[in-house]
Amino acid sequence: MNQLKIFAPATIANVSCGFDVLGLCLDTVGDEMIIRKTSEKGITISRLVGQDLPLETEKNVAGIAGLAMLEKLNLNHGFEIEIYKNIKAGSGIGSSAASSAGTVWAMNELLGKPFSAKELVPFAMEGEKLASGTAHADNVAPALLGGFTLVRSYEPLDIIKIPTPDELYATVIHPQIEVKTSDSRSVLKQKITLKESIIQIGNLGGLISGLYTSDYDLISRSLHDEIVEPLRAILIPGFDEVKANAIQAGALGAGISGSGPSIFALSKGEEMAQNVAKSMSETYKKLHIDYDIHVSKINTNGCRVVEC
Amino acid sequence: MNQLKIFAPATIANVSCGFDVLGLCLDTVGDEMIIRKTSEKGITISRLVGQDLPLETEKNVAGIAGLAMLEKLNLNHGFEIEIYKNIKAGSGIGSSAASSAGTVWAMNELLGKPFSAKELVPFAMEGEKLASGTAHADNVAPALLGGFTLVRSYEPLDIIKIPTPDELYATVIHPQIEVKTSDSRSVLKQKITLKESIIQIGNLGGLISGLYTSDYDLISRSLHDEIVEPLRAILIPGFDEVKANAIQAGALGAGISGSGPSIFALSKGEEMAQNVAKSMSETYKKLHIDYDIHVSKINTNGCRVVEC
Numbered sequence: 001m002n003q004l005k006i007f008a009p010a011t012i013a014n015v016s017c018g019f020d021v022l023g024l025c026l027d028t029v030g031d032e033m034i035i036r037k038t039s040e041k042g043i044t045i046s047r048l049v050g051q052d053l054p055l056e057t058e059k060n061v062a063g064i065a066g067l068a069m070l071e072k073l074n075l076n077h078g079f080e081i082e083i084y085k086n087i088k089a090g091s092g093i094g095s096s097a098a099s100s101a102g103t104v105w106a107m108n109e110l111l112g113k114p115f116s117a118k119e120l121v122p123f124a125m126e127g128e129k130l131a132s133g134t135a136h137a138d139n140v141a142p143a144l145l146g147g148f149t150l151v152r153s154y155e156p157l158d159i160i161k162i163p164t165p166d167e168l169y170a171t172v173i174h175p176q177i178e179v180k181t182s183d184s185r186s187v188l189k190q191k192i193t194l195k196e197s198i199i200q201i202g203n204l205g206g207l208i209s210g211l212y213t214s215d216y217d218l219i220s221r222s223l224h225d226e227i228v229e230p231l232r233a234i235l236i237p238g239f240d241e242v243k244a245n246a247i248q249a250g251a252l253g254a255g256i257s258g259s260g261p262s263i264f265a266l267s268k269g270e271e272m273a274q275n276v277a278k279s280m281s282e283t284y285k286k287l288h289i290d291y292d293i294h295v296s297k298i299n300t301n302g303c304r305v306v307e308c
Numbered sequence: 309m310n311q312l313k314i315f316a317p318a319t320i321a322n323v324s325c326g327f328d329v330l331g332l333c334l335d336t337v338g339d340e341m342i343i344r345k346t347s348e349k350g351i352t353i354s355r356l357v358g359q360d361l362p363l364e365t366e367k368n369v370a371g372i373a374g375l376a377m378l379e380k381l382n383l384n385h386g387f388e389i390e391i392y393k394n395i396k397a398g399s400g401i402g403s404s405a406a407s408s409a410g411t412v413w414a415m416n417e418l419l420g421k422p423f424s425a426k427e428l429v430p431f432a433m434e435g436e437k438l439a440s441g442t443a444h445a446d447n448v449a450p451a452l453l454g455g456f457t458l459v460r461s462y463e464p465l466d467i468i469k470i471p472t473p474d475e476l477y478a479t480v481i482h483p484q485i486e487v488k489t490s491d492s493r494s495v496l497k498q499k500i501t502l503k504e505s506i507i508q509i510g511n512l513g514g515l516i517s518g519l520y521t522s523d524y525d526l527i528s529r530s531l532h533d534e535i536v537e538p539l540r541a542i543l544i545p546g547f548d549e550v551k552a553n554a555i556q557a558g559a560l561g562a563g564i565s566g567s568g569p570s571i572f573a574l575s576k577g578e579e580m581a582q583n584v585a586k587s588m589s590e591t592y593k594k595l596h597i598d599y600d601i602h603v604s605k606i607n608t609n610g611c612r613v614v615e616c
Binding site: 017018019020021022150151152153158160162188189190191192193194195196197198199200201202203204205206208209212218221222227 | 325326327328329330458459460461466468470496497498499500501502503504505506507508509510511512513514516517520526529530535
C-alpha cells in the first residue's frame with residue numbers, strides 16, 4: 001500500500017465545562033487528504049485545494065506534523081500530501097488539527113502502524129504549535145482517537161478516551177464572522193474565583209459521568225461553562241440567542257466550539273439535532289450573517305480511510 | 309419494626325482533585341446508633357457515649373437533621389436516638405456527618421423508606437450546617453449513598469454516585485493534633501489561576517474516568533490536588549513525609565481527608581493498604597504524635613442495619 005485517501009474530521013474543543021481539557025470528534029464535517037509514499041525523503045505538500053495556505057513544508061501544519069513524526073523514524077523514503085480542505089480556517093472546529101492529525105494518521109497507516117493513536121498525538125500537536133503558537137491537544141486528540149477525549153495532563157501528556165453515548169449528535173453553526181485569536185485570548189481572566197473553579201469541576205465530573213452511563217439528562221445538566229463562555233460569548237454576535245434557541249428546541253446544551261465563532265449544541269438523536277439546527281439558524285438569518293451549519297453523529301473512530 | 313441499631317460510617321471528603329465535590333465512604337470506621345420510635349412527637353437524644361456533645365435536640369447535629377426530616381412528614385409519633393461515637397470530633401473523617409446521616413437514614417428505614425437515599429441528603433446537610441456553618445454535602449452524601457459521590461451542583465442540589473473499583477482500599481491516619489476550622493479556612497485563597505483550575509479539572513476528569521473503568525493506574529495519576537493541599541498541608545505536621553511514605557509503600561495516592569488533620573491514602577488491595585498503614589505510621593511515631601490508623605475497603609452501601 002503506497003497511497004491512501006483519508007477523511008480528516010473536524011473537532012470541537014472546549015466542550016463547555018471541559019474548557020481546555022475536553023474535545024469531541026465530528027463525522028460529517030472534515031477534509032479529505034491523499035498521502036502517498038515517495039522515494040524522495042521528507043514531506044512534500046503537492047496540492048492544497050479549498051484554502052489559501054502555504055505549500056512549503058515548514059510553513060504548513062501538515063508538513064510540520066509529518067516532519068515531527070519522521071524525526072522518530074529512520075526511513076529511506078518520504079511522503080507527498082494532497083489536502084482538500086472543507087473545514088474553513090478560523091471556524092473554531094479544528095481546521096489546522098484536521099490537517100495535522102490526518103497527515104500523521106495516514107503516514108502511520110502506510111507504515112503499518114508503528115505508533116498507537118495516542119502516540120501520534122504529540123506529532124500532530126507540533127502542527128497546532130505552528131498554527132496557534134501553543135501545542136495544544138484539544139482538537140488533534142479527538143481527531144486521532146475519535147469520540148470524546150480528555151487531556152488529563154500536558155506534563156506528562158496523558159490523553160483519556162471517554163465513551164460516547166450511542167444517540168449523541170452534534171449540531172454546529174459557523175457564522176461567517178472573524179473572531180481574532182488575540183481577542184479570544186485577551187478576554188480570558190488569568191485569575192478566577194475558587195468558587196467558579198469548583199462549579200466548573202462539579203460539572204466536568206457530571207459530564208464525564210453522564211458520558212460513561214449514557215445519562216443524557218445528566219449530560220444536559222452538566223453542559224455549563226462557568227468560566228470562559230461568559231467572557232467569550234460577547235465576541236460572537238447572537239451567541240446568547242443561538243444558544244437559547246438550541247436549548248428551547250430540545251438540545252441537551254450548547255456552547256462555543258473551540259474559541260469560536262462556531263457554536264455547538266449536543267442533542268439526543270438525529271431528528272432532534274436537525275430541529276436544533278433549524279432553530280439555531282434563525283438568529284443568523286435575522287441578523288443577515290451568512291453561516292454554515294452541520295449536523296453530525298459523534299465520530300467514535302476519528303480519521304478513516306476513504307480509498308486505498 | 310420500632311427500633312434499629314445501625315452503623316453510621318466515617319467518610320472522606322475533598323478527595324484530592326475532588327476538593328469540595330468528591331467524597332467516599334469508609335467501612336471499618338464509624339459510629340453506632342440506636343433509633344426507636346416514640347409515642348412522643350419530635351426528636352429526643354437519650355444517650356450520647358464517647359464524646360462530650362450536647363443532648364439538646366436543637367444543639368445536636370443528629371437532632372437538627374431529624375427535625376429537618378420530620379418537617380416534611382406528618383407523623384403522630386417521634387424518635388429517640390442513642391449515639392455511640394467512635395469517630396472523633398475534628399478528625400476530618402466526617403464525625404458530625406455520620407450522626408446526621410445515620411439519624412435520617414435510620415428514621416427513613418423505620419418509616420418504610422418514604423425517601424430515596426438522595427432525598428435524605430438535604431436533611432442530613434442541616435446537621436452539617438449546625439456543625440460547621442455550611443450545609444455541605446461532601447460527607448453526608450457518601451455516608452447515605454455509599455461509595456464515591458460527586459456533588460455536581462448545590463443550586464440545585466445534584467448528587468451523582470460514582471462506581472467503586474472492587475479492590476480499592478483506603479488507609480486513614482488521624483494524628484492527635486487540632487487543626488482549627490478557622491485556620492483551614494483562612495489559608496484558602498479565594499482567587500486561583502485559570503491554569504491551576506484547568507490542571508485540577510483534568511485530574512478530576514481522569515479520576516472519575518478511572519473509577520468508572522477500574523483503571524488503578526489512571527486513578528493514581530489523577531490523585532493530585534493542585535489547589536488546596538499545598539495550602540493546607542502546612543497546618544498538618546509531617547504531612548509531606550506521611551504522603552511520601554504512603555506513595556513509596558505503594559499507595560495510588562494520598563491527600564488530606566476533609567480539612568484534616570487526618571491523611572488518607574488509596575491503595576489497590578487490602579495487603580497494600582496495610583503496608584501503606586505501617587509506612588504512614590512511621591512519621592508520627594518519630595514525631596511522638598499519637599495517632600489512630602484505619603484500613604478500610606470502600607463501603608459501597610453507606611449506613612447499614614446492625615441489629616433490628
